[in-house]
Amino acid sequence: MADYFRARGLAVPPELDRHWYTDWRRLITVSTALVVLGIGFQLTDFDPRHLQFDYAPKILAQLARPDVSVCGPQNEYETWLDGACGLMVVTIFLGIVATLIAVVIALPLSFLAARNLMTGHPVTAAIYTLVRFVFTVMRSIDVLIVVILAAVIFGIGTAAGIMALAFHNVGVIGKLYSEAIEGIETGPIEAITATGANRLQVIWTAVVPQLVNPFISFTIYRLDTNVRLAPILGYVGGGGIGVMLFQNIQLLNYRATSFIILLIIATVAVMDFLSAQVRKRLA
Amino acid sequence: MLVIQHLTKVYPNGTHALDDVSLDVASGEFVVLIGLSGSGKSTLLRCINRLVEPTSGSVVFDGQDVTAAGGGELRRIRRQMGMIFQQFNLVKRTSVFSNVLAGRLGYRTTVATFSGHASRDDVQLAFENLQRVGILDKTYQRADALSGGQQQRVGIARALMQKPRLMLADEPVASLDPATSHSVMKYLEEINKKDDITVICSLHFLSLARRYGTRVVALNAGRVVFDGAPAEIDERRFKEIYGEDAVEVEIGPVAS
Ligand SMILES: Nc1ncnc2c1ncn2[C@@H]1O[C@H](COP(=O)(O)OP(=O)(O)OP(=O)(O)O)[C@@H](O)[C@H]1O
Ligand SMILES: [Mg+2]
Numbered sequence: 382m383a384d385y386f387r388a389r390g391l392a393v394p395p396e397l398d399r400h401w402y403t404d405w406r407r408l409i410t411v412s413t414a415l416v417v418l419g420i421g422f423q424l425t426d427f428d429p430r431h432l433q434f435d436y437a438p439k440i441l442a443q444l445a446r447p448d449v450s451v452c453g454p455q456n457e458y459e460t461w462l463d464g465a466c467g468l469m470v471v472t473i474f475l476g477i478v479a480t481l482i483a484v485v486i487a488l489p490l491s492f493l494a495a496r497n498l499m500t501g502h503p504v505t506a507a508i509y510t511l512v513r514f515v516f517t518v519m520r521s522i523d524v525l526i527v528v529i530l531a532a533v534i535f536g537i538g539t540a541a542g543i544m545a546l547a548f549h550n551v552g553v554i555g556k557l558y559s560e561a562i563e564g565i566e567t568g569p570i571e572a573i574t575a576t577g578a579n580r581l582q583v584i585w586t587a588v589v590p591q592l593v594n595p596f597i598s599f600t601i602y603r604l605d606t607n608v609r610l611a612p613i614l615g616y617v618g619g620g621g622i623g624v625m626l627f628q629n630i631q632l633l634n635y636r637a638t639s640f641i642i643l644l645i646i647a648t649v650a651v652m653d654f655l656s657a658q659v660r661k662r663l664a
Numbered sequence: 665m666l667v668i669q670h671l672t673k674v675y676p677n678g679t680h681a682l683d684d685v686s687l688d689v690a691s692g693e694f695v696v697l698i699g700l701s702g703s704g705k706s707t708l709l710r711c712i713n714r715l716v717e718p719t720s721g722s723v724v725f726d727g728q729d730v731t732a733a734g735g736g737e738l739r740r741i742r743r744q745m746g747m748i749f750q751q752f753n754l755v756k757r758t759s760v761f762s763n764v765l766a767g768r769l770g771y772r773t774t775v776a777t778f779s780g781h782a783s784r785d786d787v788q789l790a791f792e793n794l795q796r797v798g799i800l801d802k803t804y805q806r807a808d809a810l811s812g813g814q815q816q817r818v819g820i821a822r823a824l825m826q827k828p829r830l831m832l833a834d835e836p837v838a839s840l841d842p843a844t845s846h847s848v849m850k851y852l853e854e855i856n857k858k859d860d861i862t863v864i865c866s867l868h869f870l871s872l873a874r875r876y877g878t879r880v881v882a883l884n885a886g887r888v889v890f891d892g893a894p895a896e897i898d899e900r901r902f903k904e905i906y907g908e909d910a911v912e913v914e915i916g917p918v919a920s
């Protein structure tokens with residue numbers, strides 16, 4: 382390619398005048414990657430030979446025979462809610478409640494974090510920057526860290542799980558909503574304003590219809606994600622089926638563990654399917 | 665009916681979009697605004713109903729000072745002026761009927777708007793206007809399911825709901841093909857002649873301006889460079905408006 386330019390006495394565009402062995406930047410990138418990989422293997426002591434293959438068949442054999450009896454109560458003192466199936470339902474509701482709490486908080490805040498509504502005036506611009514910042518902070522603390530903190534502060538249980546999940550989701554949902562607001566068409570707003578409508582009428586007629594579907598769609602997407610996250614939260618102190626999973630692994634009850642994991646996989650698959658169906662219809 | 669005096673608009677970024685524009689529009693006129701892209705046509709139309717806030721100068725509509733009007737008074741003035749747009753500006757996710765009914769908002773209370781309950785008269789009027797622009801069969805469809813020409817007719821029906829005395833049209837046919845352009849322009853011509861609604865309409869094609877306008881106002885860099893009868897625009901005037909290198913192009917013949 383470079384010859385084409387040279388043959389015509391033209392300057393060669395720099396990105397064409399390059400060979401892998403003369404291109405220092407490329408060499409440095411590749412060698413850096415190799416060095417990092419080498420250091421990583423050393424430090425993490427990664428060695429496939431450390432995987433314990435001798436136990437694996439026995440445990441896999443147990444996992445292959447899930448113990449269905451853990452679905453219900455285990456003795457006369459327990460109710461259905463204490464069994465794995467009951468706890469799964471509790472966990473699903475944990476995700477739902479956390480999502481709803483997050484929506485209620487994020488919905489009004491998201492308008493304050495929408496650039497197109499807030500950048501007109503110095504005061505509103507300051508509010509915009511602040512709310513954006515808060516969303517970013519809430520979002521960037523990983524939900525597992527928040528749950529551990531919440532469990533330490535408020536005690537292990539569903540309350541800690543819900544609070545932590547809701548906290549993280551205010552940041553995520555707030556961002557999604559405010560981006561939907563930033564993406565609305567201004568033409569209809571202009572047209573409705575021109576009819577002599579007041580501000581509230583304009584919002585109700587020209588803004589809200591543009592937001593209903595994206596908001597519902599984002600909410601369902603988060604609901605799906607949260608129900609998925611909820612079992613794992615229990616593992617670190619957030620209550621629900623994760624606690625039971627954790628206990629059974631500690632007690633080496635692999636057949637019970639297997640059933641719980643299958644239950645979680647089935648729930649996630651169903652949620653995923655439902656959420657995709659609903660969102661497809663909203664598009 | 666509309667008196668514009670020394671209207672100037674400087675956008676915050678320093679663009680002088682309008683520079684001392686004065687116009688006197690009489691009732692019943694069909695004024696066509698022409699001018700190059702960026703000459704200030706949209707800005708002028710939007711200053712008339714104050715979708716854009718003029719920097720200085722005044723607009724007086726039927727004796728009401730638009731430029732001095734605040735909140736409620738401005739909205740009462742706006743509802744007497746219909747407006748249609750190049751991109752139609754319909755609320756796409758709602759039905760054609762809701763879009764048309766929205767033209768009544770200036771006459772309705774906020775509470776009535778939220779409750780979603782329209783008066784019998786408004787519903788009746790909406791059907792009449794849908795019938796008038798020939799899209800009664802599309803009443804219950806979503807607005808974005810319609811073709812461009814049909815959407816613009818919804819736009820006209822929405823504006824007619826205001827029972828306006830003045831119709832502002834910002835390049836209403838620039839997104840449409842020639843045949844559809846004429847069918848939309850004919851509705852504007854009809855409401856101008858039959859309903860005695862004054863029209864101010866910006867257009868890209870001089871042929872359309874000649875065909876539909878009773879008066880042509882040309883803008884160049886925010887100034888009025890021509891104001892007169894369509895027939896007066898000869899080759900020399902044309903070059904004054906559009907520049908030395910411009911050649912006139914025709915939009916297709918009138919479809920009937
Ligand atoms: N919101 C805005 N902020 C800054 N400058 C603007 C804004 N709107 C328009 N302008 C500028 O003002 C001038 C007039 O624009 P206007 O849209 O009124 O022209 P127009 O005649 O309608 O052009 P067109 O035929 O392309 O629609 C242009 O130079 C444009 O760049
Ligand atoms: Mg324009």
